[in-house]
Amino acid sequence: MDLLRVKIWRGGESGGFATYDVPRQGDQTVLDVVTYIQRQLEPSLAYRFACRVGMCGSCAMTVNGVARWTCRTHVAKVEIDGGLEIAPLRNLPVIKDLVADMREFFGKWKKARGHFVATATRRDEFARISPETPQRKAADAAIECIGCGVCYASCDTVSWNPEYLGPAALNRAWTLFNDVRDGARAERLQDVAGDAGCQGCHTHLSCGERCPKRLQPTAAIAGLKRATALAAMRGKL
Amino acid sequence: MRNDLRSRNHRCFWAFLVHRVSGVALSVFLPLHFWVLGQALEGAGRLESFLRWTDHPLVKLSEIGLVLLLAAHLSGGLRLLLLEFRPWPAAPRWQQGALALTAGVSAAFGLLFALNVL
DSSP states (O other), X not given: OOEEEEEEEESXXXXXXXXXXXXXXXXXXXXXXXXXXXXXXXXXXXXOOSOSSSSSOOOEEEETTEEEESTTOBHHHHOBTTEEEEXXXXXXXXXXXXXXXXXXXXXXXXXXXXXXXXXXXXXSOOOOOOTTSHHHHHHHHHTTOOOOOHHHXXXXXXXXXXXXXXXXXXXXXXXXXXXXXXXXXXXXXXXXXXXXXXXXXXXXXHHHHHXXXXXXXXXXXXXXXXXXXXXXXTTOO | OOOOHHHHOSHHHHHHHHHHXXXXXXXXXXXXXXXXXXXXXXXXXXXXXXXXXXXXXXXXXXXXXXXXXXXXXXXXXXXXXXXXXXXXXXXXXXXXXHHHHHHHHHHHHHHHHHHHHO
């Protein structure tokens, strides 16, 4: 039987890799491999997944050094000489084995005011937003993020500056900045300005390179840089 | 845990690295350059003897490297300005074309200078 040699991170921050042999199968995903190990070889292995089809964003891990959705990554695409190395997402504390602590990641969405602030009630008319306006186009280009954390884990600026809000939170802020129905656009700009915000980006473009949805958070961050600069010149920052 | 080279190994990160390294190298070179120009104030003889030293083939070779660094930093800087100030069009991968262009411009400048020197 054709076997895959899989190194899996065990333990917390100071853990190490353990090696398991997993039978190869056609069209096998990395998530299939992890599930096989947990069900057949190592019941105590901790990992996170839900939908298995690339919608929920919970199964992201570091596969052979690169952050990926394990459910949408075929083994054949990433194995090196019949081997795989699977670790938790980088730039986040490790809870156990392959499970990273996402609190810091989502906490930064809050800091970037990543929630919609309504200005109308249910008794008002529907807002009519033309899909052709430049603002709506900018929001649409960035809105498909499902919060998997792949960009955050791939970002070196996050490693260098733990306060940095990161690509996903800034991308979210950019979609809301371009939403004309939102009532806190000026305040949000203040939240994302500065060294821990959009000005901290070093334009490595790792976020866009690794994003499974092919989004470009760097484009969103560049947009926020221009918007904050304009606001500062007008004395509104 | 932090990322290693496997995660960083993509075109745009290499472009960042080239920009950073060429920037640091040029900032080391600049004070040296001004010091040499300053020699002219001390008398034509001292500058002349230094200029004679630069005729050495090894110095000429490193001059080609210097021109490459300058071209790479200039074109890479223009690419960054484009990324920062021009709203990106629908096709998000255009910056890789910009990368190829900056590499090409740098190589062309280096070659032109090399042909001029040799």
